[in-house]
Amino acid sequence: xxxxxxxxxxxxxxxxxxxxxxxxxxxxxxxxxxxxxxxxxxxxxxxxxxxxxxxxxxxxxxxxxxxxxxxxxxxxxxxxxxxxxxxxxx
Amino acid sequence: xxxxxxxxxxxxxxxxxxxxxxxxxxxxxxxxxxxxxxxxxxxxxxxxxxxxxxxxxxxxxxxxxxxxxxxxxxxxxxxxxxxxxxxxxxxxxxxxxxxxxxxxxxxxxxxxxxxxxxxxxxxxxxxxxxxxxxxxxxxxxxxxxxxxxxxxxxxxxxxxxxxxxxxxxxxxxxxxxxxxxxxxxxxxxxxxxxxxxxxxxxxxxxxxxxxxxxxxxxxxxxxxxxxxxxxxxxxxxxxxxxxxxxxxxxxxxxxxxxxxxxxxxxxxxxxxxxxxxxxxxxxxxxxxxxxxxxxxxxxxxxxxxxxxxxxxxxxxxxxxxxxxxxxxxxxxxxxxxxxxxxxxxxxxxxxxxxxxxxxxxxxxxxxxxxxxxxxxxxxxxxxxxxxxxxxxxxxxxxxxxxxxxxxxxx
Numbered sequence: 001x002x003x004x005x006x007x008x009x010x011x012x013x014x015x016x017x018x019x020x021x022x023x024x025x026x027x028x029x030x031x032x033x034x035x036x037x038x039x040x041x042x043x044x045x046x047x048x049x050x051x052x053x054x055x056x057x058x059x060x061x062x063x064x065x066x067x068x069x070x071x072x073x074x075x076x077x078x079x080x081x082x083x084x085x086x087x088x089x090x
Numbered sequence: 091x092x093x094x095x096x097x098x099x100x101x102x103x104x105x106x107x108x109x110x111x112x113x114x115x116x117x118x119x120x121x122x123x124x125x126x127x128x129x130x131x132x133x134x135x136x137x138x139x140x141x142x143x144x145x146x147x148x149x150x151x152x153x154x155x156x157x158x159x160x161x162x163x164x165x166x167x168x169x170x171x172x173x174x175x176x177x178x179x180x181x182x183x184x185x186x187x188x189x190x191x192x193x194x195x196x197x198x199x200x201x202x203x204x205x206x207x208x209x210x211x212x213x214x215x216x217x218x219x220x221x222x223x224x225x226x227x228x229x230x231x232x233x234x235x236x237x238x239x240x241x242x243x244x245x246x247x248x249x250x251x252x253x254x255x256x257x258x259x260x261x262x263x264x265x266x267x268x269x270x271x272x273x274x275x276x277x278x279x280x281x282x283x284x285x286x287x288x289x290x291x292x293x294x295x296x297x298x299x300x301x302x303x304x305x306x307x308x309x310x311x312x313x314x315x316x317x318x319x320x321x322x323x324x325x326x327x328x329x330x331x332x333x334x335x336x337x338x339x340x341x342x343x344x345x346x347x348x349x350x351x352x353x354x355x356x357x358x359x360x361x362x363x364x365x366x367x368x369x370x371x372x373x374x375x376x377x378x379x380x381x382x383x384x385x386x387x388x389x390x391x392x393x394x395x396x397x398x399x400x401x402x403x404x405x406x407x408x409x410x411x412x413x414x415x416x417x418x419x420x421x422x423x424x425x426x427x428x429x430x431x432x433x434x435x436x437x438x439x440x441x442x443x444x445x446x447x448x449x450x451x452x453x454x455x456x457x458x459x460x461x462x463x464x465x466x467x468x469x470x471x472x473x474x475x476x477x478x479x480x481x482x483x484x485x486x487x488x489x490x491x492x493x494x495x496x497x498x499x500x
Binding site: 044045046049053060061062063064065066088089 | 226245261
């Protein structure tokens with residue numbers, strides 16, 4: 001993966017993920033790379049879909065449904081989003 | 091030790107919250123006796139059926155019944171196997187030929203249900219280098235079908251051709267075929283796809299195919315009942331039409347039709363086709379005859395639309411929030427799940443059966459009292475449905491006080 005945390009550009013994806021995720025976070029959990037969507041934020045499949053659609057709008061990307069099962073944490077989503085931004089807009 | 095069924099705990103809790111206090115269970119409605127296309131005995135009460143998807147009312151068509159009886163006598167109760175492994179009956183081939191002539195397409199494959207048709211085609215037609223661009227509000231069978239396959243799955247916003255365009259543009263430089271997947275009419279709200287806009291977007295790019303699931307529009311739209319592509323005169327632009335026999339055609343089964351010359355290869359590639367028992371002869375025979383009735387069903391379509399308009403305007407005049415424009419699916423939006431369940435039970439107690447549709451199966455997380463109309467409904471039955479909706483709303487005190495204004499407009 002080219003989009004290792006801290007590499008140039010990944011901070012944009014991280015900022016976008018955190019910004020969009022904020023209103024979806026109904027818990028008191030502080031959002032960090034290790035925050036898990038299901039266990040920590042209580043996301044169900046429906047909420048995941050709504051959140052991903054909002055993130056797609058924010059970054060002007062398409063997140064294939066195929067990548068979602070492998071994404072458990074905020075940090076993993078940042079890496080995946082960065083990769084897609086690079087592919088679609090790079 | 092953990093019980094195997096512990097993982098369904100949240101499902102159990104949700105079900106118990108919904109049905110725990112007695113009354114009709116929305117998930118286990120039992121029709122003890124089906125009296126006609128529009129009436130059944132449920133819990134000892136004669137009930138008007140307004141949630142069957144039996145749009146043209148062909149389930150008791152004498153021609154279809156006769157064909158089914160004859161085939162049953164001639165070829166037996168079942169095929170006891172799949173067409174690939176155990177053989178195709180002449181009836182299956184005759185039905186596929188009839189689908190070709192009905193849709194004016196060169197190729198047709200029959201599947202054992204509409205769900206299996208989508209599983210089959212969507213899991214197989216596109217491979218790991220390809221992309222599926224599906225409307226976000228597509229049916230569960232479409233979601234399940236694309237998940238079974240290897241293609242990259244991208245959702246576009248419901249009925250938003252501009253969003254589709256944006257997503258196709260971003261993929262334009264990538265190799266691989268792209269398959270757009272839509273429905274002609276969406277099942278929950280009865281809204282139509284903006285087909286001409288979608289076709290226009292499709293035609294801007296290379297290697298893009300279009301598949302439309304016409305489950306809820308075959309029999310309903312178009313002069314000959316061929317669905318939205320016929321109604322909009324865009325049949326040549328839709329590469330694959332998927333459909334079902336379990337709605338307007340009045341029995342069970344699914345199909346896909348296409349003009350692609352290699353289409354028949356799917357028979358050797360679709361696992362849900364290869365490894366499923368084929369439809370029994372009686373079902374195949376009634377489907378074939380019912381397609382004739384669908385094709386010349388202009389009068390039925392008129393009656394269906396008249397009923398749709400009557401119910402839509404009746405409920406709208408009462409002040410109900412409806413999910414969409416006039417269509418044979420009239421979806422009443424309930425404010426929340428509790429109100430929806432109470433309302434649905436009130437309707438059942440008064441002898442009206444509609445579908446209770448709950449999130450996540452609904453768009454916008456709506457709780458819906460989804461009515462579907464039938465050409466065989468009488469005006470009196472439709473009026474009765476409206477009347478009972480008004481009574482139940484009054485009992486539950488759930489109608490906003492806008493009904494007077496709306497009545498004045500109507």
